[in-house]
Amino acid sequence: MSIAETMIPPQAPPPAPPKPYTFSRFFGSVALGIWLALGVGIFLTVVNGWDPEKFSRYGPSFLSGLGVTLTLVISSILMGAVLSLPVALGRMSKNRLWGWLAYAYVYFFRGTPLITQLFLIYYGLGSFRPQLETVGLWWFFRDAWNCALFTFTLNTAAYQAEILRGAIESVPRGQREGAAALGLPERVAFFKVILPQAMIVALRPYGNEIILMIKGSAIVAIVTVFDLMGETRRAFSRTFDYQMYIWAAILYLLMVELLRNIWGWLEARLTRHLKR
């Protein structure tokens, strides 16, 4: 029997076997190559077609269009949030009539395209001009911007009501019962116990809703509101320069990605007590 007298000196691990050239690697390179080529192509067309005169003429109008889009989205989201409260309460109420009315409202605004609703209000209410004039509301519905704001508010209120209802109903019943056992009044229980937990559930859907509104707001360009899309269409119809659409696409992507990242950060921050 022999005993090892010396330790085997430490050795470097054998080199990793070369990665096999798989199909997926091939497809990945091809796909990335396509994206790269597209990116370079877009960059080159922008550089080749760069025209300082166009930039100075249409740059400011793009910025003002961006402002119009943001104003429209922010104000309709805020007003929709206010309007969604009674709708959500109606959806959850035990009263048959209120429940049915709220359900019909939500079903209509979620089941039809936003553009159809916009046309219904902008063009459709025009046929009630005499009646609206007697009520004194014609000045409001005459303006495309007001109609867009009105439609968007109604639309987002329906979606937000569903988000709110789902979030409130997702809070376990034990929380309500616990609050009742502690002797908290119902109002305090709702605002201090139920709502904070519901809002955490609702955070992500709310973010998605804002993104949907930013994207959906592009259709107001069709009813002559000059938001970002409207300015783009105007610039394109004057110059026939395809770049205009590329600039609009970049601006929209920036908006959406920025919001998505802010929302991700917000969610991580607000749910840090739930991390294990």
Place this chain on the structure above:
Amino acid sequence: MSGLFAALSAGLAWIGAIIDPLCGPAGVFRWFGSGTLLACGDAGWGDEIAHGFLVTASLAVATLPVGLVIGFFVALAKQSEEKSLRLAGNIYTTIFRGLPELLTLFIVYYGLQILVQQFLATVGYEGAVEINAFVAGMIALGVVFSAYCSEVLLSAFKAIPHGQYEAGDALGLHRGKTMRLIILPQLIRIALPGLGNLWMALLKDTALVSVIGLPDILRQTGIAARVTKHAFEFFGIACVLFLVLAMISSVVFSALERSTKRAEAGR
């Protein structure tokens, strides 16, 4: 050969005219709309709107398989072990989920036009090129649908335990066969509610195609509204038709969900 196609399309048109829910023999407008603005034929707008209804429904139905197939492959790319493939898939979803559908539609419509024109110019053909609005709409909506669809399928893929793949290996099944016989049936069951939501969104997005001139529900009712000055009624009808489509699809989807749930009963 062309005679065969002509006969086929004539036959299809005939069947379509028979089962047309709006202006067919048992159509709503035929029975309740005669004498009003919605009469079928030359007297009213019923047949135009019925045609628009057909165009909207067929656009959505034609877009669905395109979007599903692209979405499936993008989802596969995003869950692959290859870094470059994942990156490419993520770029795809980021771009097409972030762009407004209307902008995507314009980019596809005008971009394709420019591309085809340049291509034909190199070949030697000079002249205006019109891209078919239906095809442009199908591509744009399919791309948007696939971007969302890939996310839904990706989360469904993540919900399938790894043991299922290993079981396929243990049974000696081929990679593709594992996918087809073991993974896909479960994937469909898990992803179906999400896909149902996406289908509803697709149905609503088809209304945008009226902007580039496809004679769908919204465009036909819009024309009728402009001619007759009864805008509220006609756009109201457009809303109702979209609601009807949504109701039909929710019925179909709940039936589908029930039939896929059969497999997991008795657990």
